[in-house]
């Protein structure tokens with residue numbers, strides 16, 4: 001399917017959005033700050049607690065699957081949704097370029113996962129966006145629009161959790177994507193550059209109508225760093241500020257976080273607490 005067709009398909013899907021229930025979280029921030037680690041950890045913790053979780057990988061590197069503990073051999077063979085646009089079109093009845101045809105699907109989360117994604121473990125599904133950044137524009141616009149449309153199209157229940165591991169930087173924040181979400185968790189290390197990027201992402205998230213925008217300070221060695229960060233950037237654009245400790249077991253277990261989430265270590269405990277605040 002062409003990029004133009006992907007664009008048209010997303011417009012068609014957008015005509016019949018779902019009810020947007022549950023928590024819908026975008027995990028964003030500068031490169032390397034710990035977005036994938038946090039996104040995967042939240043998904044694993046919530047699924048272990050019995051909630052239905054949909055994990056979305058917007059990064060073209062597609063490494064969320066590994067972090068969720070999906071077997072690497074199988075993860076390499078995951079087909080991204082951008083490869084499946086023909087199938088989505090066929091199943092949904094959304095016709096690119098069609099004259100307002102009826103969208104026939106009324107899927108719940110598990111249904112969408114069954115059709116377009118994979119089940120990583122009980123209660124936990126994964127959709128991988130895929131796509132290739134075109135060097136001429138640097139834009140993944142049609143791919144992002146298709147992902148955003150699918151997210152809005154998914155029928156969710158109140159206790160469900162949708163978590164998107166966003167690409168680094170500002171690029172993920174088109175309106176077409178952010179409309180499917182209510183909360184931005186902006187991850188930053190306690191350094192000036194990282195905090196500056198977080199501040200810009202927070203401002204843009206607000207502009208695009210995100211209801212809640214929180215700062216997550218990650219890899220914190222010492223609580224003193226949080227105070228120092230607050231002096232660098234007064235945290236004004238954020239509803240809540242969380243701190244996650246530097247935890248060597250995160251690196252040691254890389255990429256699979258399923259071994260440490262729920263295991264009582266410092267990172268796991270802090271993520272559980274954060275998840276508790278999101279409810």
Ligand SMILES: Nc1ncnc2c1ncn2[C@@H]1O[C@H](COP(=O)(O)OP(=O)(O)OP(=O)(O)O)[C@@H](O)[C@H]1O
Nearest residue numbers: 031032033034035036037168219245246247250251
């Ligand atoms: N709290 C932590 N303690 C120790 N190491 C961490 C912590 N959080 C993340 N890391 C490590 O930092 C590195 C970067 O993490 P991660 O891949 O999650 O970042 P990212 O923001 O998704 O990066 P990218 O922008 O490349 O997608 C990884 O090696 C990860 O194991």
Ligand SMILES: [Mg+2]
Nearest residue numbers: 035036037059
């Ligand atoms: Mg990542």
